[in-house]
Amino acid sequence: MPPKTVPTHMIKKCIVFSQNQVVVHNDDQDIFKLPQWQMLQDHPELSAYQDQIVTIAVAPDYHVNMIDLRQATFDDADYVSAGLRDILMGSADINFEYIAKAWQYALFLRTHQFCGQCGAKMRQVGWEMARHCDVCQHRVYPRVSPCIIVAIRHEDKILLAQGNRHTSTNLYSTLAGFVESGESLEQAVHREVMEEVGVQLKNIEYFDSQPWPFPHSLMMGFVAEYAGGDIKVDGKEILDAQWFHYNALPNIPSKISIAGRLIEHTQKLITGS
Ligand SMILES: [Zn+2]
Incomplete structure (x- = not known):
């Protein structure tokens, strides 16, 4: 979970995935602009995902979170969706490595809801990016x-x-x-x-x-x-x-x-x- 408050001088961004794309601002700039972190808390479309926020990067002056809408679409005229390759080939207002990391986490979470060994529902581990099965103790990490x-x-x-x-x-x-x-x-x-x-x-x-x-x-x-x-x-x-x-x-x-x-x-x- 992210901290409740973040200092105002920080760069605060959120990466929102919808299907296989990234939600970005809908404007005519040459650069892909990702939503501000505050949008995660304020936007009605995202309220159902508040307990699924994943912290991607935290530095003294930087904080990046991720929410994965999975197959749901994001309906807001101020935003559009962009492909990961398009962002990589263009430029974004955050380092692409954060988007890459977030996408790998999102894919991991999508594909590891159930234990591959016994089939039970897995839970998120609180202190590291891992999924754990409480039935058979099988633990899995994002695939590299x-x-x-x-x-x-x-x-x-x-x-x-x-x-x-x-x-x-x-x-x-x-x-x-x-x-x-x-x-x-x-x-x-x-x-x-x-x-x-x-x-x-x-x-x-x-x-x-x-x-x-x-x-x-x-x-x-x-x-x-x-x-x-x-x-x-x-x-x-x-x-x-x-x-x-x-x-x-x-x-x-x-x-x-x-x-x-x-x-x-x-x-x-x-x-x-
Ligand atoms: Zn299991």
Whole structure:
């Protein structure tokens, strides 16, 4: 539960989810503006959710709460709904990481109402984000799915691939895939690359990570050098893969995503800049 009163100098925002979208102010600004925290307490549409407020972030000058309306719509002419990807690609008046965290919590709460072990109703744990079964003591936490993403270079070229979801935009990107049970990150890098494009790697180095709330991935980025093999795409997840000269790249992801930053970093590794 949030504190009863919040100092007036604080930035106070609330993230309201309705279905799979975020409630934002309905105005013509270039920036997505989220509702003020006070709206949670005052708005008649939200009064039924007062006991379901989830605190997302608290800092000395910052307080972000979340309410999930689940499938209900939010009927107020001053507000509209925006997609998470649209907010990520645009800009919002709060840091996107809070929205990403809130969405992962909302999805967790939606999908863990009942115990996966015995089927009893679960309850919210008061002091941590978890659901607990009082019948069999099973406790669950928000799911985080580790994914590796890797930029591969060879001499002055970068290996980029087109996934089956990206044919309409003709987008080429780095390779990525979920880490499997019992696998290290490095093993996952080798396996995914071999499965998707059939090449071997060497000199794998960690780059950076990025939470990716679609729906609950943690992208862990690596750079690597080509070690051998001819490109042979799997034809399922990957439809095409090619070596591109670092200075003549196709349509690639923006630097908002770790894929875009991995490609930029690889260009620098190739040029030594
Ligand atoms: Zn149970």
